[in-house]
Amino acid sequence: MKFKSTNPYNGQTVGHYTGLTEKELSDKLAKSQEAFESWRKVSLSERCDLLKKAGQVLRDNVEEYAKMITLEMGKPIKESRAEVNKCALVCDYYADNAEAFLKNETISTEAFKSFVSHDPIGSVLAIMPWNFPFWQVFRYAAPTLTAGNTGLLKHAPNVFGCAKQIEEVFTKAGYPPNVFQNLIVHHDQTEKIISHETVKAITLTGSERAGSAVAEIAGRHIKKTVLELGGNNAFIVWEDADIDQSVKIALTARMLNCGQSCIAAKRFILMEGIYDEFVSKFTKAVSELKAGDPMDENTGIGPLARIDLADQLHEQVTESIKQGAKLLLGGKQNDCYHEPTILGDVVPGMAAFDQETFGPLAAMIKAKDIDHAFALSEESKYGLGVTVCTKDIEKAIKHSNRVSDGAYFVNELVKSDPRLPFGGTKKSGYGRELSKDGMMEFVNRKTVYVKK
Numbered sequence: 499m500k501f502k503s504t505n506p507y508n509g510q511t512v513g514h515y516t517g518l519t520e521k522e523l524s525d526k527l528a529k530s531q532e533a534f535e536s537w538r539k540v541s542l543s544e545r546c547d548l549l550k551k552a553g554q555v556l557r558d559n560v561e562e563y564a565k566m567i568t569l570e571m572g573k574p575i576k577e578s579r580a581e582v583n584k585c586a587l588v589c590d591y592y593a594d595n596a597e598a599f600l601k602n603e604t605i606s607t608e609a610f611k612s613f614v615s616h617d618p619i620g621s622v623l624a625i626m627p628w629n630f631p632f633w634q635v636f637r638y639a640a641p642t643l644t645a646g647n648t649g650l651l652k653h654a655p656n657v658f659g660c661a662k663q664i665e666e667v668f669t670k671a672g673y674p675p676n677v678f679q680n681l682i683v684h685h686d687q688t689e690k691i692i693s694h695e696t697v698k699a700i701t702l703t704g705s706e707r708a709g710s711a712v713a714e715i716a717g718r719h720i721k722k723t724v725l726e727l728g729g730n731n732a733f734i735v736w737e738d739a740d741i742d743q744s745v746k747i748a749l750t751a752r753m754l755n756c757g758q759s760c761i762a763a764k765r766f767i768l769m770e771g772i773y774d775e776f777v778s779k780f781t782k783a784v785s786e787l788k789a790g791d792p793m794d795e796n797t798g799i800g801p802l803a804r805i806d807l808a809d810q811l812h813e814q815v816t817e818s819i820k821q822g823a824k825l826l827l828g829g830k831q832n833d834c835y836h837e838p839t840i841l842g843d844v845v846p847g848m849a850a851f852d853q854e855t856f857g858p859l860a861a862m863i864k865a866k867d868i869d870h871a872f873a874l875s876e877e878s879k880y881g882l883g884v885t886v887c888t889k890d891i892e893k894a895i896k897h898s899n900r901v902s903d904g905a906y907f908v909n910e911l912v913k914s915d916p917r918l919p920f921g922g923t924k925k926s927g928y929g930r931e932l933s934k935d936g937m938m939e940f941v942n943r944k945t946v947y948v949k950k
């Protein structure tokens with residue numbers, strides 16, 4: 499099978515890739531198992547040294563990798579560089595902390611000795627999306643490989659060039675062969691990979707539909723999954739918030755990566771008293787974003803990664819307007835490009851409220867008071883994260899238990915950080931990435947009990 503990646507900005511072909519035959523795939527799976535047998539015996543300090551080197555390879559080649567990201571999925575080049583550098587950061591983080599995370603945990607009992615050890619489990623398959631094509635892979639690979647597992651990557655077909663480069667990062671860093679392998683495969687081959695005896699667990703970042711399909715197959719084979727799925731984050735602005743600062747945060751929260759992020763703020767829930775001021779300042783800020791070629795240093799907003807994504811966003815805009823939302827800015831689509839769009843007077847029942855919108859569309863929603871704002875925020879099947887903007891920090895902290903999502907950020911956009919657990923609730927998935935939690939997902943926390 500042949501694959502092709504295409505620059506969404508100009509439609510030019512970026513690369514051609516040949517898919518693995520069934521025989522090649524079986525060979526790669528066998529090699530992954532073989533590599534695991536020796537990789538698990540490599541000392542932790544050596545594994546950490548290699549991870550540090552991987553971070554250095556990323557830093558040394560930031561321009562080349564950032565260029566591939568931008569060419570394949572249209573992210574503005576400055577954001578692509580930031581993504582590659584963040585991958586280097588997550589390598590450093592686990593290289594520096596793996597020993598502390600993986601050390602035996604003593605638990606006192608009546609035994610002579612009792613403790614929990616952290617053993618690797620084998621090959622972990624990652625099914626990853628195109629929106630942060632490097633970051634999503636490194637945040638799984640850094641802890642998972644360092645814990646002594648081997649990695650298999652099934653990346654999104656529109657970023658197979660990135661997938662190839664990621665495999666090269668590990669090779670250049672000096673990892674033993676087959677500890678990390680990129681699999682150029684079609685979706686149809688996924689079931690075979692998941693059910694193969696070599697694969698012990700699966701991590702997926704993607705849509706609710708993909709998550710459910712993968713978890714179903716994995717469940718049949720009693721294999722663990724970590725799922726990081728869609729989101730419809732609320733960005734709540736209280737009456738007392740610093741509006742200029744909130745607008746600045748809101749702009750990045752919604753427009754980073756051209757809005758193509760699960761944790762992007764999508765529903766802006768504004769107290770009635772500040773609704774007009776926030777909407778007018780936010781509209782001005784969004785209208786000043788410079789659209790254009792994502793390879794251009796000054797571009798703030800590029801195309802969406804594929805035309806079907808722009809079509810889908812446009813449908814959500816059109817449907818919401820039919821349902822009564824007011825078009826305040828943008829609204830037009832041209833191939834993969836969709837104008838940054840703001841809809842006012844959005845209420846539950848409209849597409850822009852109920853559905854995840856994966857692009858530069860911001861829904862402005864009025865709330866009567868704080869209780870109403872939290873009630874609106876909770877009116878979502880997703881649960882990735884919520885932002886609250888306010889000057890009353892203590893009150894905001896007190897209200898953190900009103901949010902059932904996986905994250906609650908005050909005066910900051912919901913973002914991932916290697917030091918903090920990352921993941922969702924409800925239809926946003928389960929399990930945690932990053933921090934110690936992320937490393938614990940794919941180890942056998944083994945109870946050791948020793949009696950004299």
Ligand SMILES: O=CCCCC(=O)O
Nearest residue numbers: 629759760761913914
């Ligand atoms: O679609 C999910 C985006 C996650 C971005 C991040 O981890 O920062």
